Amino acid sequence: xxxxxxxxxxxxxxxxxxxxxxxxxxxxxxxxxxRDESTLEVVxxxxxxxxxxxxxxxxxxxxxxxxxxGASEWRIMITRIEAGAEE
Amino acid sequence: xxxxxxVPTKLLWIVLSSIVSASCASDRSDTIELAAASDVLxxxxxxxxxxxxxxxxxxxxxxxxxxxxxxxxPGASFVSMGSLSNPDDPIRGQxxxxxxxxxxxxxVALERDQTVVLYDRRNNLSAARAxxxxxxxxxxxxxxxxxxxxxxxxxGGMMSTVMVEYxxxxxxxxxxxxxxxxxxxxxxxxxxxxxxxxxDTRGPEEYLGRDVRAERGGHIPxxxxxxxxxxxxxxxxxxxxxxxxxxxxGAGFTPDKEIITYCQSGVRGAHTWFVLKxxxxxxxxxxxxxxxxxxxxxxxxxxxxx
Numbered sequence: 001x002x003x004x005x006x007x008x009x010x011x012x013x014x015x016x017x018x019x020x021x022x023x024x025x026x027x028x029x030x031x032x033x034x035r036d037e038s039t040l041e042v043v044x045x046x047x048x049x050x051x052x053x054x055x056x057x058x059x060x061x062x063x064x065x066x067x068x069x070g071a072s073e074w075r076i077m078i079t080r081i082e083a084g085a086e087e
Numbered sequence: 088x089x090x091x092x093x094v095p096t097k098l099l100w101i102v103l104s105s106i107v108s109a110s111c112a113s114d115r116s117d118t119i120e121l122a123a124a125s126d127v128l129x130x131x132x133x134x135x136x137x138x139x140x141x142x143x144x145x146x147x148x149x150x151x152x153x154x155x156x157x158x159x160x161p162g163a164s165f166v167s168m169g170s171l172s173n174p175d176d177p178i179r180g181q182x183x184x185x186x187x188x189x190x191x192x193x194x195v196a197l198e199r200d201q202t203v204v205l206y207d208r209r210n211n212l213s214a215a216r217a218x219x220x221x222x223x224x225x226x227x228x229x230x231x232x233x234x235x236x237x238x239x240x241x242x243g244g245m246m247s248t249v250m251v252e253y254x255x256x257x258x259x260x261x262x263x264x265x266x267x268x269x270x271x272x273x274x275x276x277x278x279x280x281x282x283x284x285x286x287d288t289r290g291p292e293e294y295l296g297r298d299v300r301a302e303r304g305g306h307i308p309x310x311x312x313x314x315x316x317x318x319x320x321x322x323x324x325x326x327x328x329x330x331x332x333x334x335x336x337g338a339g340f341t342p343d344k345e346i347i348t349y350c351q352s353g354v355r356g357a358h359t360w361f362v363l364k365x366x367x368x369x370x371x372x373x374x375x376x377x378x379x380x381x382x383x384x385x386x387x388x389x390x391x392x393x
Contacts, residue, residue, distance in 0.1 A: 016151030
């Protein structure tokens with residue numbers, strides 16, 4: 001974490017992991033985020049994780065944005081939905 | 088040469104035939120004789136004995152290239168799981184096409200007449216999925232090093248950082264074997280077929296529809312839930328075949344039935360497919376590659392949930 005309003009997301013690299021581990025490790029990391037951490041960045045090369053991770057993140061109160069960063073590789077930015085905030 | 092063998096065929100036949108007899112509640116004419124389980128699992132001693140055998144190729148699957156570079160079994164080559172899936176298929180994670188598999192295996196200079204030994208870094212999960220892919224394209228001799236890197240280091244093996252260089256080969260995948268894979272339509276057509284059983288290899292919360300990873304949660308009607316991890320020892324190796332026979336037979340999976348395994352994306356399903364088809368010798372087992380990622384997102388799929 002940095003001060004002054006700039007937040008460095010916690011990163012999780014699950015490249016090479018296949019179902020169900022990318023999602024399981026992501027859920028574990030989300031549950032370990034402290035209250036002042038609002039973002040987790042996940043890097044994956046397993047396509048099914050693009051569906052399972054957002055689904056589980058939503059259940060835990062996070063929204064996800066997926067960006068393809070290379071051939072069969074994606075960055076999933078997972079951000080905590082603040083109470084009362086509109087999605 | 089020593090080789091890890093599955094349970095002696097006679098013992099396996101006795102265990103399974105008694106299960107079939109009990110489940111069918113009929114005379115012994117209902118039993119069927121299983122084909123001998125293949126010698127598909129190899130151990131550390133076997134790996135060491137074939138270290139200089141040019142007819143044997145050791146392939147690490149799962150994990151990633153960085154981890155492979157930091158240490159792998161001596162002589163191994165790396166094949167990513169991504170290269171064995173089809174990025175162009177709208178169902179995420181589906182098996183790669185023959186051309187894609189050919190390209191991936193040519194890249195590690197594999198020849199079709201070589202023995203392939205697959206290993207991974209956790210629970211044989213990636214190895215079993217890759218095994219299913221190679222058998223789908225009918226590579227003749229495929230095996231799994233039971234336990235992968237954890238077992239190797241536990242047995243005192245040294246990890247290597249030497250990257251073996253090969254000239255690419257012209258590997259040509261064989262024709263697809265439709266008997267070990269199935270589709271959404273086939274699944275739906277067989278939900279009421281008493282000769283077909285569905286093995287849901289996901290966790291119980293997914294099976295019950297409480298952990299939903301698609302548009303809808305639940306399971307294929309009539310499916311029986313045996314999570315894939317039930318077949319795994321604490322060290323990541325497969326349980327002994329007699330335990331596996333009791334596990335799946337006790338759950339109702341008998342070799343006289345056709346069995347369709349599935350999970351979320353066909354990976355855990357491939358692990359259980361390997362157990363039933365290759366370790367226990369069940370004659371008719373298919374992995375539903377689309378699994379819940381396809382089935383649960385199709386509004387026309389019949390579903391059971393709590």
